[in-house]
Amino acid sequence: MIVYGSSLSPYVRKTLAFGAEKGLVLENKVSVPGSPDPEFLACSPFRKIPGFRDGDFQISDSSAIITYLEALHPEPNLIPPDxxxxxxxxxxxxxxxxxxxxxxxxxxxxxxxxxxxxxxxxxxxxxxxxxxxxxxxxxxxxxxxxxxxxxxxxxxxxxxxxxxxxxxxxxxxxxxxxxxxxxxxxxxxxxxxxxxxxxxxxxxxxxxxx
The missing domain is CATH 1.20.1050.10 (Glutathione S-transferase Yfyf (Class Pi); Chain A, domain 2)
Incomplete structure (x- = not known):
């Protein structure tokens, strides 16, 4: 699983930390300023960070990514079921x-x-x-x-x-x-x-x- 974007962004940092608390290994790729990675653009055509890829699944927005990770790896639950x-x-x-x-x-x-x-x-x-x-x-x-x-x-x-x-x-x-x-x-x-x-x-x- 790949997260695109610099962790200087609170959204990228939040996503990476959420994955770490799940015990997941998330690769972090950061584009050179002014030269967006084509892989990132495929995940995030409107350049919203973070972008995310898991195999052939790709999406952007930290909340969407976190929702995916929580559903895919429900334990430990970080979004309360109550x-x-x-x-x-x-x-x-x-x-x-x-x-x-x-x-x-x-x-x-x-x-x-x-x-x-x-x-x-x-x-x-x-x-x-x-x-x-x-x-x-x-x-x-x-x-x-x-x-x-x-x-x-x-x-x-x-x-x-x-x-x-x-x-x-x-x-x-x-x-x-x-x-x-x-x-x-x-x-x-x-x-x-x-x-x-x-x-x-x-x-x-x-x-x-x-």
Whole structure:
């Protein structure tokens, strides 16, 4: 099974970590910037990452890939079978994918991706707005709901934790100050310290010169 895309993307990182927590070996292929891999384009004609291939099956989008992996390898279950907690897991994934990433994306792009990989000038006004206005309310939300168990659902690791923790790696690469949110900071650090994430995050830090 092949996952296409750099793990600097929270979506790619989430997919690779999910597979690792399943005990799966997922090959990760990263295209050279500006030269998309034809195999990736076959999986993802609209260039949405990650792309995915398993034999003759190919698809894109992290949620679609994770749904496939969960159905193909149901144990250990990472999407709770309980109807309410399954719905909550889907909500937390949506929260991470469409709300947190949307808020943090402009900061990560302007401070890291644009200047380092695309020769773009940082739009500091956009970055500062994300840092000071858009992201903090989301961290306030998380700070108020993280259980003492350190897991969002069922006192165990689920897709909810994998999805929510993934964007925190990007905040870490940005040296984002999380001191106002100690519970969220400790929660994310613990999830990102798991072997499924740790090697990915370390590799990304080396790529960024950290």
């Amino acid at each position: 109807p309410k907690n399954r719905a909550r897991a889907v909500w937390f994934e949506e929260f991470a994918d469409t709300i947190v990433v949307a808020a943090a994306g402009p900061l990560f792009f302007n401070r890291i991706v644009g200047p380092r990989f695309m020769g773009a000038t940082c739009d500091e006004a956009v970055a500062a707005k994300a840092e000071n206005e858009t992201i903090p309310p989301l961290l306030d939300y998380l700070e108020g709901l993280i259980p003492t168990s350190g897991f969002l659902l069922e006192d165990r690791l689920t897709l909810a934790d994998i999805a929510v923790a993934s964007p925190f790696a990007n905040l870490g690469h940005l040296n984002f100050d999380l001191s106002r949110w100690p519970r969220a900071k400790a929660y994310a650090a613990a999830i990102l310290a798991r072997p499924s994430f740790a090697a990915l995050v370390a590799k990304e830090a080396r790529l960024l010169g950290g």
